[in-house]
Amino acid sequence: MLLGFYDFYLRVAFFNNKKPNSSVAVTLTFIYNKNKSNSMVNTLLTEKEVTEIRTALSSYKNPLFIFDDDPDGLCSFLLLYRMHREGRGVILKTSSTLDTDFIRLIKNYTFDAIFILDIPKVTQAFVDNFKCPIYWIDHHEVLQLDKVKYYNPHTRDPSVYIPATWLCHQIADNEKDLWLAMVGCLADWAMPDFREEFVEKYSDLMSSDADLDKAVFQEDVGTLVRVFAFLLKGPSSKVRKNVKILTRIKSPYDILKQETPSGKFLYKHFSTIDENYQKVLKAGKDERSRSKLLVFEYGDNKWSFTAILANELASNNRDKVVIIARKSEGKVKASIRARTNIADPLKKTFEQVNGSGGGHPNACGAVVPEEDWEDFLKIFDKEIKKKGRKEKVKIKNKLKKPKTKKC
Numbered sequence: 001m002l003l004g005f006y007d008f009y010l011r012v013a014f015f016n017n018k019k020p021n022s023s024v025a026v027t028l029t030f031i032y033n034k035n036k037s038n039s040m041v042n043t044l045l046t047e048k049e050v051t052e053i054r055t056a057l058s059s060y061k062n063p064l065f066i067f068d069d070d071p072d073g074l075c076s077f078l079l080l081y082r083m084h085r086e087g088r089g090v091i092l093k094t095s096s097t098l099d100t101d102f103i104r105l106i107k108n109y110t111f112d113a114i115f116i117l118d119i120p121k122v123t124q125a126f127v128d129n130f131k132c133p134i135y136w137i138d139h140h141e142v143l144q145l146d147k148v149k150y151y152n153p154h155t156r157d158p159s160v161y162i163p164a165t166w167l168c169h170q171i172a173d174n175e176k177d178l179w180l181a182m183v184g185c186l187a188d189w190a191m192p193d194f195r196e197e198f199v200e201k202y203s204d205l206m207s208s209d210a211d212l213d214k215a216v217f218q219e220d221v222g223t224l225v226r227v228f229a230f231l232l233k234g235p236s237s238k239v240r241k242n243v244k245i246l247t248r249i250k251s252p253y254d255i256l257k258q259e260t261p262s263g264k265f266l267y268k269h270f271s272t273i274d275e276n277y278q279k280v281l282k283a284g285k286d287e288r289s290r291s292k293l294l295v296f297e298y299g300d301n302k303w304s305f306t307a308i309l310a311n312e313l314a315s316n317n318r319d320k321v322v323i324i325a326r327k328s329e330g331k332v333k334a335s336i337r338a339r340t341n342i343a344d345p346l347k348k349t350f351e352q353v354n355g356s357g358g359g360h361p362n363a364c365g366a367v368v369p370e371e372d373w374e375d376f377l378k379i380f381d382k383e384i385k386k387k388g389r390k391e392k393v394k395i396k397n398k399l400k401k402p403k404t405k406k407c
């Protein structure tokens with residue numbers, strides 16, 4: 001547990017932060033889901049919520065940020081931390097649930113508020129342990145707890161997909177950190193509404209016609225996505241150092257062009273891991289499947305690439321459900337991606353097989369005991385087909401001409 005955990009002490013200094021903006025526009029957002037790409041909904045935080053969080057961030061002197069172990073969690077933290085540069089950040093490793101076992105990892109710290117970022121589940125027992133205010137900014141399934149200030153666009157519309165980074169960018173509203181906001185959104189597979197502003201500023205990093213696949217897998221902004229994912233990998237002391245450097249880094253070019261010693265340091269960490277990733281990716285790209293499921297298992301690599309590999313192979317196999325699996329400690333840990341809804345069939349599968357999992361409609365994670373893995377694949381395949389058939393019927397019904405009334 002301790003191995004994957006990190007924390008760091010931070011210098012207390014004031015950052016040239018913008019005053020809370022009273023005229024936060026409720027922004028129309030682009031939803032990544034082909035079926036819903038036309039729906040423009042008010043989905044970000046409300047003006048009142050933004051003000052509430054900004055006020056909290058400026059009033060607590062020693063906040064503790066607990067964030068998810070992925071680029072969306074990391075960028076959420078960086079955006080909020082860089083507003084005032086006070087407090088400290090801790091990554092929630094090894095689990096997607098913030099529970100009481102995490103308390104021993106933070107019990108020696110002093111803090112006057114807790115900000116939970118991009119973490120799918122928090123238990124009431126965890127919350128009840130603290131007297132200080134707890135703020136939770138998230139975009140997973142809605143979970144209401146007592147004594148928590150909860151911010152999740154899903155409370156208003158469960159069908160929207162807004163990464164936590166996007167919400168944190170709305171709060172921080174710092175044009176200098178626009179690149180961090182873009183990296184976090186792309187990494188969590190969303191094209192944010194500030195894309196034009198980003199392309200204008202960083203035309204060499206992303207082209208104006210780029211969709212998610214192109215941006216993430218073919219352009220330089222996509223390299224940054226991989227950089228942020230890989231900076232979180234490795235021994236905890238190194239990860240701690242990487243994050244500390246990221247709290248101070250000024251521009252994406254510091255890293256990409258290795259323009260500063262800090263940027264060079266980060267790029268070196270990234271490139272060592274990326275070499276391994278490119279090898280695994282090549283093997284994954286060679287994998288073929290005639291069924292709807294494309295399963296790629298890899299085990300002999302010391303790095304876990306499941307999530308990022310799943311995204312990239314899904315982009316290469318758009319008609320498939322891509323499952324990247326890795327065996328460790330008697331369990332199979334899998335990342336699942338598809339252009340269709342996989343969350344529902346997965347839920348149904350776990351009603352019949354041991355294991356657990358879930359996530360977003362097009363991107364899920366699952367953990368299955370090794371001995372149940374084959375059963376899992378069979379049943380999941382069956383549930384996907386069932387769902388596919390239902391959808392076909394729906395489409396057919398839509399295509400039927402409406403009956404015209406005889407007059």
Ligand SMILES: [Mn+2]
Pocket residue numbers: 072073118139163164188
């Ligand atoms: Mn996220």
